Amino acid sequence: MIGPVSLVVVVLSLALAAWALWFVIRDRAVIVRQLWGGAVVEAVLVTQAVAAIVLVANGTGSPDRALFGGYILVQLMILPFAAMWAFEERTRWSSVLLFIAAFTRAFLEYRLLQIWGSL
């Protein structure tokens, strides 16, 4: 895909995960500012998805299109779902949930790059 964008995705996702983990340790629930952080990551993800789809459509990269398409769409759902589900819970467990979601999303970048063929 686009190397620098993937790097940004991984760094931001892991930063969000670390932030959530810090809140788990401090026994705090997810705060609105973290959701804004998640929204920033999501914005980068949407940009990346659009760019990747355009690249594939133009013949750049040679992923299994169905598989790649599935991943690129499904990975967009994780953070929004997690944010909705986490925010109703006003205990540290919401932070656990955000941590899991952000960490999962960082890992998915690795899978996406694998499927793309650059790993």
Added chain:
Amino acid sequence: MTATEPRVTAGRPAGPAGTSTGPGRALVGVYGVFALSASARAGYQIATKFAEAPLAYALSAFSAVVYILATVALAKGGGRWRPVAWSAVLVELVGVLAVGTVSVLDAGEFPAKTVWSAYGQGYGYVPLVLPFLGLAWLWHTRSRSGELASRPVADQ
């Protein structure tokens, strides 16, 4: 905030404790991730190459349904969804053990094509741990329901 375990349970309505709050919130989140990834995987397999390995791909779809049921039932928090949650998590446990064992014993017959193959190795063995967490959580929330936790699971 100093909410620790006791605070998490405080303020909850009487009756069976919900499965979707406290640790259950995170558990449902993990189940949701697996519902999503198992569905996507099964959808992809069935749409593109079902004929190659119908049994494995049908099992893939089955695991997706189990994860969806478990996610929804745990998220609903209890009541009439509780038996659904118990069943889904038990089926999940049997599924990961059975498919995991068969795939390890006879890799040729059972290529690594479901979430449960090789006990969920491709997913960091989370699929193997998850049903135990689910059962423990269902048991735990049940024992807080005001009744003494002495009735066997089978009564559920």
